[in-house]
Amino acid sequence: MNVTIVDYNSGNISSVINSFKEVAKDKVNIEVTSDLEKIRSSDKLVLPGQGSFKSCIDALKKINGLTDTLSEFAINNKKPLLGICVGLQMFADIGYEEIETKGLGWISGKVSKINNQNGKYKLPHIGWNEISIVKDSKIFNNIKNKSHMYFVHSYEFIPKDKNVISATTDYSSNIVCSVEKENIFGTQFHPEKSDKIGLKIIDNFINL
Amino acid sequence: MLKNRIIPCLDVKNGRVVKGINFVDLKDAGDPVEQAKIYNDGGADEICFLDITASNENRDTIYNVVKKTSKKCFVPLTVGGGIKSVEDINKLLSCGADKVSINTAAVENSKVVVDSSRKFGSQCIVVAIDAKKNGDKWEIFTHGGRNNSGIDVLEYSKQMEENGAGELLVTSMDRDGTQVGYDIDLMSKISSQVNIPVIASGGVGTLDHLVEGIKLGKASAVLAASIFHYGKHSVKEAKEYLDSKGIPVRI
Numbered sequence: 484m485n486v487t488i489v490d491y492n493s494g495n496i497s498s499v500i501n502s503f504k505e506v507a508k509d510k511v512n513i514e515v516t517s518d519l520e521k522i523r524s525s526d527k528l529v530l531p532g533q534g535s536f537k538s539c540i541d542a543l544k545k546i547n548g549l550t551d552t553l554s555e556f557a558i559n560n561k562k563p564l565l566g567i568c569v570g571l572q573m574f575a576d577i578g579y580e581e582i583e584t585k586g587l588g589w590i591s592g593k594v595s596k597i598n599n600q601n602g603k604y605k606l607p608h609i610g611w612n613e614i615s616i617v618k619d620s621k622i623f624n625n626i627k628n629k630s631h632m633y634f635v636h637s638y639e640f641i642p643k644d645k646n647v648i649s650a651t652t653d654y655s656s657n658i659v660c661s662v663e664k665e666n667i668f669g670t671q672f673h674p675e676k677s678d679k680i681g682l683k684i685i686d687n688f689i690n691l
Numbered sequence: 692m693l694k695n696r697i698i699p700c701l702d703v704k705n706g707r708v709v710k711g712i713n714f715v716d717l718k719d720a721g722d723p724v725e726q727a728k729i730y731n732d733g734g735a736d737e738i739c740f741l742d743i744t745a746s747n748e749n750r751d752t753i754y755n756v757v758k759k760t761s762k763k764c765f766v767p768l769t770v771g772g773g774i775k776s777v778e779d780i781n782k783l784l785s786c787g788a789d790k791v792s793i794n795t796a797a798v799e800n801s802k803v804v805v806d807s808s809r810k811f812g813s814q815c816i817v818v819a820i821d822a823k824k825n826g827d828k829w830e831i832f833t834h835g836g837r838n839n840s841g842i843d844v845l846e847y848s849k850q851m852e853e854n855g856a857g858e859l860l861v862t863s864m865d866r867d868g869t870q871v872g873y874d875i876d877l878m879s880k881i882s883s884q885v886n887i888p889v890i891a892s893g894g895v896g897t898l899d900h901l902v903e904g905i906k907l908g909k910a911s912a913v914l915a916a917s918i919f920h921y922g923k924h925s926v927k928e929a930k931e932y933l934d935s936k937g938i939p940v941r942i
Contacts, residue, residue: 495784495785495811498789533811533814534812599886605911607814609888611941612693631694631941635857637813653692654693675765678765
């Protein structure tokens with residue numbers, strides 16, 4: 484099996500690569516590429532993302548044919564895809580970081596700044612927070628409710644259809660921190676930096 | 692609920708740990724990779740390397756250390772010390788660091804903070820502040836605490852937040868190495884002034900000092916070096932103690 488981490492210059496993806504390789508060992512081949520042919524022929528995709536919504540969308544668009552190839556993979560062919568952090572946020576129709584920017588539109592909704600309640604909550608939301616699992620998700624197999632995950636973000640994904648939400652976390656309000664819509668998975672937290680429990684989520688995705 | 696973080700810090704010189712954990716079963720007590728792994732397994736919320744290599748020839752050793760560590764540690768890794776440019780940051784991140792902490796370079800050229808936070812995102816840019824009390828205010832020191840810039844700490848903190856820093860790592864020069872506790876006044880003043888998380892550093896000698904840093908200093912995270920060295924306290928003990936004092940921690 485081939486799992487491809489999409490490398491589109493979205494910032495630092497070393498930790499994502501290290502964690503997937505750690506979990507995959509020699510059983511699964513982990514590719515890191517922006518090559519469209521390799522992406523197409525892959526069994527699963529990981530879409531990381533760091534920096535702003537706009538910078539990630541811009542970086543995706545810079546690679547000719549990449550957004551179409553990703554949509555073909557996830558929407559038409561319904562193959563498993565995991566978005567991490569801004570990778571998840573880009574599923575939305577629209578994002579409001581820096582400037583209003585169109586997203587991939589795979590899961591209807593918007594990405595807006597976390598309400599910090601006039602400075603009561605520090606932003607970015609950095610550190611370990613508990614997740615409340617609100618629906619069974621395949622990536623939460625053997626993951627206990629209220630497990631701690633590592634977060635770093637100032638913006639949150641607000642999907643229109645609440646049925647896609649698989650977990651939330653409490654910071655100022657109930658923030659969506661994991662979604663599952665058919666073959667599309669996303670985590671706002673960083674499984675690659677969430678210790679053994681995070682690696683278990685990666686393992687669950689690889690073994691889907 | 693977001694948990695307060697405990698961050699053990701290791702001083703690394705020429706690729707070797709200078710002060711470290713003194714465990715008998717450790718094959719190589721000077722190996723930063725092994726020590727970081729022990730902290731990771733012990734429940735550290737993040738791990739910090741401070742590179743204190745003086746000579747330029749040996750600067751590359753830290754890249755190798757980061758590369759090896761990031762393959763074994765799956766909690767965030769912050770690396771600081773000697774970072775001068777966006778290119779230095781790029782190198783450390785591509786070796787597997789999750790965040791970098793910038794000290795002197797941020798004071799000398801604030802563009803480094805602006806440019807790097809735009810390029811890599813604020814989430815990986817930590818501005819390290821070395822502060823020393825002068826009368827009724829605190830001033831910023833650079834070059835490992837040797838030079839007084841005369842810059843007011845509170846104004847500078849606000850400025851760094853605007854420039855794109857994701858966190859501030861605040862060390863009290865007056866307290867560093869004394870083991871008498873954090874400069875609570877300094878921590879709480881900065882923390883009230885900025886909307887980004889503050890990491891308290893400098894002066895920890897007991898577990899109660901960690902409690903004070905969070906409760907009174909309003910820090911989001913506490914960094915400590917020597918109390919975790921030589922097996923005085925484990926990260927696990929520290930977390931259990933904080934928990935017993937009603938501080939939310941990840942256990």
